Amino acid sequence: MGTDIRGPGACEHAYDRARLRQFLAGEAAGEGLSRRGVLRLLGAAAGLAAAGTGTGAGVAAAAGRPGIVKPLPAELFTVRDTNAETNWQALRGTGYHTPVDRFFVRNHTSTPVLDPARWRLTVWGGGLRGRAVEFSYDDLRSLPAVTSSAVLECAGNGRSYFATQQGDRVSGTPWTMGAVGAARWRGVRLADVLRAAGLSRRAVDVMPRGLDPRYTAGGTDYGRVRRPMPVAKALDDVLLAYEMNGLPLLPDHGRPVRLVVPSWVGIASVKWVGDIEVSDRPLFSPWNTVFYRLFGSAHPRGGSAPLTCQPVRSAFELAPGAEFAAGRRHRLTGRSWSGGGGVRRVEVSADDGASWREARLHDAPRPGGWVRWSVPWQPHEPGPARLMARATDTAGTVQPFRSVPNDQGFFFDAVVRHPVRVVRDP
Known part of the structure; x- marks a missing residue:
């Protein structure tokens, strides 16, 4: 039996604005990102929007294959590049939790098939008291188990309605409303893993990174999917999940282990997590500088704060x-x-x-x-x-x-x- 966790899922808008100012002032860090580099990427965001890329198609789509492992019957899904959208009529009568066979798939590239017995999670960085610490799949399962019923949703859910309902020109995967699902997740608290790894009082940011292939768009290699969060959020209600609706995760949903970040944009719930950087300096990545911010005439020059809590x-x-x-x-x-x-x-x-x-x-x-x-x-x-x-x-x-x-x-x-x-x- 696991312990149930339901945290507040607080939105960290003030935190995100402060981090952006710190990054642009050269006071924040990000693997492979210099201040000059992020300014270049911010400039590229407008080009990606104009070209209609950067939030949907990846290398798997370019190769002519969906990059998804599980079956995608037409009565359950609409396939969109490297993604699969749940058809809403398929949810009628299914109960509170979305069945795994019809849970949407959001991939930046393609689904990796990983062996839990060989998988390792490395927790490292200047926000620890000592050296990097490695956890095996069995190590995680030996820690106290918790459960959390949470909705996960792509921040681009409903994107197609900007055009069809409002006449606005936008870029990215043309989701209707099927990039969302609820599941009962089981795993360990991220807080427990961080403390076991020797979390120090100096830590300010935590950045999980996935093991899916590197993401390339518009001629730019953005590396593997990774996105930081404040330590306060990491210690609150975040889960390192290895089960979904009572069964081990399927590859498309993050096997062996994924993050579940309740209430936040789906990109925060990194799948196939392989390492977590714990930093004593503010962190940034393309996934909260170039992507997952609001750009356009209705928003601040240079873009909004990075997106956290989902809307209604x-x-x-x-x-x-x-x-x-x-x-x-x-x-x-x-x-x-x-x-x-x-x-x-x-x-x-x-x-x-x-x-x-x-x-x-x-x-x-x-x-x-x-x-x-x-x-x-x-x-x-x-x-x-x-x-x-x-x-x-x-x-x-x-x-x-x-x-x-x-x-x-x-x-x-x-x-x-x-x-x-x-x-x-x-």
Whole structure:
């Protein structure tokens, strides 16, 4: 039996802004990144946005293969370059946790197949009291086990709606709303591993790095996926997970071990983690300088702070264009979630927002999780219709009707207009 952990998943906006200032002043560090180098990469971000690359396709897609190991049946997934998006109609009736066979896949390159018996995790850096420490798979499993039910989501989830719903030009993988899933994760606290490795009081940042192939885009080699977080977050609710929904992780979901960072953007939950740098200096990588920040005319010159907590979002468990018989009573279902707290209210409209009906919630609000909901609907006249759902979280944040655009298409949080068709009852 594991201990349940549900931390607050705090957003570290002030931390991130301070780190960016420190990096540009030459006071922060990043493997393979000089101050001049990061300025060059920041300049390249605009070019990547214009070219439509940098957040989706990688070397596996260029080779003409998806780079994903598990089966991807068309009824469950839509394949997008090196990624696989869950079809929302496949989640109807599946329970709170997303079944592993239909959990989305977000890869920068391709899935590595690693042997747990040969895998090692190295914890190293100036933020430790002594030398680097190595952990085997068995070492991790010998530590106290914890469990955490958490939603993971790509920051680009909903990206396609910037174009189709708002007319904005953005770059990256054209996700609809299927780059999200909830699972029950089992593993060890990152805090326990860091303390076992000799965490010192000097430590300020922790940067996990994956063992997937190096990521190249726009002619630039960005190295392996890695992204720092403050020590305070690492010691809070972060998990080094080796099981998902009661079974060992599949390769596509991080086997042998991955991070799970509740409420934060999915890039923070590094898969196939092979080493963790613990630093006594601020750290940066391309994944919080070039990528996973907001660029564009609506944002500060030079970009926003690096993205942390996810926004509020909602989705129907329906295929686009689903048909409903006129004059019959139907049960609409869906799910809503937020990185800023639990979801406490969901409203549904079937008349383009002219009227709203409160949905029944089937789960209690919880940080880092989602709620399932349902609402009855009885359409009367045949023809096209658009369903809409908007959620309110425990912090009082309500989904807007328009999302603020950004060049790389992150954080689409607007109410989605879901097209359906009402037909005559045969």
